Amino acid sequence: MKALLLIDIQNDFVPGGALAVAGGDEIIPLVNRLQEQFGLVVATQDWHPPGHLSFASSHPGHQVFDQVELYGLAQTLWPDHCVQGTEGAELHPALDQHRIEAIFRKGMAPEIDSYSGFFDNGHRKATGLADYLRGRGVTEVYLAGLAADYCVFFSAKDARGQGFTTYLIEDATRAISAEGFGRAKVELHQLGGHVIQSAELLQ
Numbered sequence: 001m002k003a004l005l006l007i008d009i010q011n012d013f014v015p016g017g018a019l020a021v022a023g024g025d026e027i028i029p030l031v032n033r034l035q036e037q038f039g040l041v042v043a044t045q046d047w048h049p050p051g052h053l054s055f056a057s058s059h060p061g062h063q064v065f066d067q068v069e070l071y072g073l074a075q076t077l078w079p080d081h082c083v084q085g086t087e088g089a090e091l092h093p094a095l096d097q098h099r100i101e102a103i104f105r106k107g108m109a110p111e112i113d114s115y116s117g118f119f120d121n122g123h124r125k126a127t128g129l130a131d132y133l134r135g136r137g138v139t140e141v142y143l144a145g146l147a148a149d150y151c152v153f154f155s156a157k158d159a160r161g162q163g164f165t166t167y168l169i170e171d172a173t174r175a176i177s178a179e180g181f182g183r184a185k186v187e188l189h190q191l192g193g194h195v196i197q198s199a200e201l202l203q
């Protein structure tokens, strides 16, 4: 059984949003077509409380994209984004939601970031996504969404770590940094993950 994971397709990650990924909105028509190929579609939603410690605004004297250490973990500081209950945190209105069976929220703990849909960045707490997928008989996970080099990549790595056959659908993602995504693809290959194009699923 294969599942499509739609990672953080939220208003704040598309142009005009607080943490816009260039071309982030361009993936949505493709993602909607891809959903038809899957018996199970699941989404994740970045869902931070106001004042989350991944926000540069929570660190006086620091700028957006600075690197700091947070309780022993390297942390990039982001603009305030995906604040619980705001429009920026909503799934994008063009995303077809009628086949999304579950939405896993992440990033609620104020002191730790959570790029992956499976675990926080310290692997301290699981979201329940892996157990949910196993409970549904899923063995193969396909990933699309935003951003390719952060939440999609970290979700793909954890999917591998949880023993799922893992496919990152490259043209159904957009990256914050092309260089960062290049490194991410190498690492994913080393972990036994696959990077594919949507055409391999749509023919």
Ligand code: VGL
Binding pocket: 008, 013, 046, 078, 115, 146, 147, 148, 150, 151, 152
């Ligand atoms: C993301 C940075 C911070 C993402 C979320 O969805 O890729 N990136 N929070």
Ligand code: ZN
Binding pocket: 046, 048, 054, 081, 082, 107
């Ligand atoms: Zn975030």
